Amino acid sequence: MCGIVGYIGKRQAAPILIExxxxxxxxxxxxxxxxxxxxxxxxxxxxxxxxxELEALEPQKFRGVQGIAHTRWATHGEPSDLNAHPxxxxxxxxxxxxxxxVENAAALKAQLGQRGVVFRSETDTEVLAHLIALLDDxxxxxxxxxxxxxxxxxxxxxxxxxxxxxxxxxxxxNGSPIVLGIGDKEMFFASDPAALVRHTxxxxxxxxxxxxxxxxxxxxxxxxxxxxxIKTPSTIPWKDEAFDxxxxxxxxxxxxxxxxxxxxxxxxxxxxxxxxTTHLGxxxxxxxxxxxxxxxxxxxxxxxxxxxxxxxxxxxxxxxxPADAEPASEFRYRNAVIERDTLYIAVSQxxxxxxTLAAVQEIKRKGGRIMGVVNVVGSTIARECGRGVYLxxxxxxxxxxxxxxxxxxxxxxxxxxxxxxxxxxxxxNGARLVAAxxxxxxxxxxxxxxxxxxxxxxxxxxxxxxAFYVGRAAGHAIASEGALKLKEISYLHAEAYPASxxxxxxxxxxxxxxxxxxVLPRDDLYSKSLSTxxxxxxxxxxxxxxxxxxxxxxxxxxxxVPALEPELDPLLLNIPLQLLAYHVALQRGTDIxxxxxxxxxxxxx
Ligand code: F6R
Numbered sequence: 001m002c003g004i005v006g007y008i009g010k011r012q013a014a015p016i017l018i019e020x021x022x023x024x025x026x027x028x029x030x031x032x033x034x035x036x037x038x039x040x041x042x043x044x045x046x047x048x049x050x051x052x053e054l055e056a057l058e059p060q061k062f063r064g065v066q067g068i069a070h071t072r073w074a075t076h077g078e079p080s081d082l083n084a085h086p087x088x089x090x091x092x093x094x095x096x097x098x099x100x101x102v103e104n105a106a107a108l109k110a111q112l113g114q115r116g117v118v119f120r121s122e123t124d125t126e127v128l129a130h131l132i133a134l135l136d137d138x139x140x141x142x143x144x145x146x147x148x149x150x151x152x153x154x155x156x157x158x159x160x161x162x163x164x165x166x167x168x169x170x171x172x173x174n175g176s177p178i179v180l181g182i183g184d185k186e187m188f189f190a191s192d193p194a195a196l197v198r199h200t201x202x203x204x205x206x207x208x209x210x211x212x213x214x215x216x217x218x219x220x221x222x223x224x225x226x227x228x229x230i231k232t233p234s235t236i237p238w239k240d241e242a243f244d245x246x247x248x249x250x251x252x253x254x255x256x257x258x259x260x261x262x263x264x265x266x267x268x269x270x271x272x273x274x275x276x277t278t279h280l281g282x283x284x285x286x287x288x289x290x291x292x293x294x295x296x297x298x299x300x301x302x303x304x305x306x307x308x309x310x311x312x313x314x315x316x317x318x319x320x321x322p323a324d325a326e327p328a329s330e331f332r333y334r335n336a337v338i339e340r341d342t343l344y345i346a347v348s349q350x351x352x353x354x355x356t357l358a359a360v361q362e363i364k365r366k367g368g369r370i371m372g373v374v375n376v377v378g379s380t381i382a383r384e385c386g387r388g389v390y391l392x393x394x395x396x397x398x399x400x401x402x403x404x405x406x407x408x409x410x411x412x413x414x415x416x417x418x419x420x421x422x423x424x425x426x427x428x429n430g431a432r433l434v435a436a437x438x439x440x441x442x443x444x445x446x447x448x449x450x451x452x453x454x455x456x457x458x459x460x461x462x463x464x465x466x467a468f469y470v471g472r473a474a475g476h477a478i479a480s481e482g483a484l485k486l487k488e489i490s491y492l493h494a495e496a497y498p499a500s501x502x503x504x505x506x507x508x509x510x511x512x513x514x515x516x517x518x519v520l521p522r523d524d525l526y527s528k529s530l531s532t533x534x535x536x537x538x539x540x541x542x543x544x545x546x547x548x549x550x551x552x553x554x555x556x557x558x559x560x561v562p563a564l565e566p567e568l569d570p571l572l573l574n575i576p577l578q579l580l581a582y583h584v585a586l587q588r589g590t591d592i593x594x595x596x597x598x599x600x601x602x603x604x605x
Contacts, residue, residue, distance in 0.1 A: 009186025013067035028599035029071035030079035038064030077122030089133030100155035276430030300347035311412025319419035350601035351379020458583030471519030482577030
């Protein structure tokens, strides 16, 4: 998705902005650009393709201590040099970078066209630059920008530079994040804290409807109507090194390998071996409130939703509260019934996914009780929910989720035990599950050490174009996540089905060239799943099983995961599937960290 970075201070802006753009690359983009102000003029460079292609235009040499830059993920108009941001007015005095969509761009374009404005790009953003130029009556820049934004319908995070106001940049937010970074006599801003951590840990998150004037020596925030707002800086908990690949070829592989430590952090301080339960301080709901809950509904998108399905299963099994998960992107549009005794949980790694945020806002509007399970501290969904559980998984840079899928499922397991121990989950079962969670990080580390076994299994996908993933109950959610990982990074067609559903249709597609990966824990459904294996193999379909040690099932390839406790086994069964997808993609030579067409955090509808 699009990214914004800005700088004003005492240093040359261009190198800082280019480095910031590199930090934003992980989000996925198709073009990049930069504008730097100096002596009443703007220097602008923009180009389709990667930041290194922009660097070939040598914008690093632009002189000036004030600038804005952007990575674009096309919405209005194809990826091209012309459509890349920044966009300028006709005179080239003002430049704008923008994340989001101006919904009334066509109407504004028509009005501006009548006043003689000629548009150079196909973007909605260009209207903002012309509008600001036309409205500038010499008032402070923030007043002019606010006046322009009052005419805009849509979502934006945006930044504006005016060559003739060299001491000021203006940023504004409505639906797309902007974070200010406070330095020493210099200020930074970005749409993602990842672009700031190298320079400062002290940040201020803008809220929707806020506009900020940013100068080298500080910032002021106000609403679009001009009322001053008061912000309290917070600290980004991430170290700059976390954004380096280190010895790894891919961030995805690095992040898969970090899972034991990431899970340790998710669990840290939350296990109670005295009462054999868990503590989740951030949910800010008393035991009495939690006892009133009659249903749990988990909402998220993509891998977050699938992790929510694992969590819903755990909550239903351990707390005996009816629970389910639903894609937030569907929920937000279906005028859902919101119940006062339902606990709604929004799940999001980035905390910025637009559909999940919209679902949260819909639930709040209807008076529902919501909490978040989020990785990025201070992100929009975390702040909108106001309470919840942070994963503390550390930054996830690869576009596909791995460690945050696992940590989200672990956080929901903590919640399931907590809710269970308030109800019927016995002391003995609480103790058994808490002990299993304590053992989880070491078990994950043990699986990761056996990566060569999985790399060998990946060899079975050579020449394959389609694959099935099946499982039962939580195993189906794990299978779905395995299939999602495979299709995202290897571009193989992978379908996930409940194992029980195979014979109701998809079995017609089973043939010798189509492998099926089965999630096969030795639980009380094991013998049923073995029948599925036989049905597939009888039709010539090769089967790869992710299973537990014991008498080996008749399959074509197999990886044994150590058994933990039956309820928590799904948390481990997921790890080999991540490695499997990684190694298949490695063989196929795809762009693993930035798969085609995908973005790390989907901040538009
Ligand atoms: C899949 C993946 C995406 C995200 C989804 C939600 O590997 O990464 O499906 O899970 O876009 O993102 P967050 O969790 O940031 O809300």
